[in-house]
Amino acid sequence: MARSVWKGPYVHPSLLKKADAARSGGKNVIIRTYSRSSTILPSFVGLTFAVYNGQKFIPVLVTDTMIGHKFGEFAPTRNYYGHGADKKAKK
C-alpha cells in the first residue's frame, strides 16, 4: 500500500539536518547516511551523499531526475560489474 499523502515523503530527520548544514556551510562535503529508505527531496539537488550498501558507502551525486526516488536505489547491495566496452566517464 502506498504511503499516505498527508504524511509527506519520508526522510530521516538527521539527513535533513545534515543537508541544511552542508548547504549553509558552502563547502563541498559528502553526507554519510545509512538511511536507504529516505526519499530524495528537491532541496538535496547538487549535494553528494554516501549511501551505505551493507559493506561500503556509495557516493551519490543528486540530480533533479532523482527527486522522489529513494537513496537505496542508487547503492545496490548486489553487484554485477559487467564489461564497460565503450562506456565513457564524463567529468
Place this chain on the structure above:
Amino acid sequence: MNDGQEKPAASDKDAPTGKRIVVAETAGAHGVRGAMKLRIFAEDPALVAHKDGVFLSEDPTDMRRVFLTLKNAHKDGMWLVSMQGVTSPEAIKAMGRTRFYLDRDSLPALQDGVDEFYYHDLEGLRVFMDDNGAKGEEIGQVLSVRNYGGGDLLYIRRRNGEEFYHVFSAATVPVVDVKGGFVTIIELEIL
C-alpha cells in the same frame, strides 16, 4: 568507402594502447539458419559489426577474427547476429561460450576539449592526492570505474588495502592524465 565525412582528430586520450577489450559474448543459437544470440557489452551495438571484424582472443598477437552482421534486437538486451560463413545452429552450439574482442584503438575517438574518458583507460591509473593543482602523496590505484545511477565513480584501492569509491567530477578529480598514468583527487570532508 569514403563517405565524405572527416574522421575526428585523435587526441592524446586516444594514444595507441595495443589493448583489446571484450565487446560481446555468445548466448546461444537462434532459429535454424545459423543466427546467433549475442550479449553485447558496448553502448553502441554497431561496434560488433566492425568493418575489420572482431577478434576471437584477447591476445593482441592472435589475429583470428570473424565478421558479424547485426540483424535485430532480441529479448533481455541481447541481439541477433549472423556470422559470415555460418549457416547452421549446430555450428553456433559447437562454438560454446565465445567472447569477441576489438582493438582499443578501433573505438571511436574521444572529443578533444571534453573531459570524457573510456572506462578501461581509467582502470589501473595511479592515484595521487591533489596538492594545490600539483601531484601530492600517492595513495593507491584505480581498480575500476562504476556507475550505479548516481554518477561515475572511481573504485580506488589504497596502498594499505582499503577500497573506497570516489566521485568522478571536475571538482573531485581535477587532473586525469591517461598518458602519464595518473589521476589526482580531492577527498571531500565527511559530514
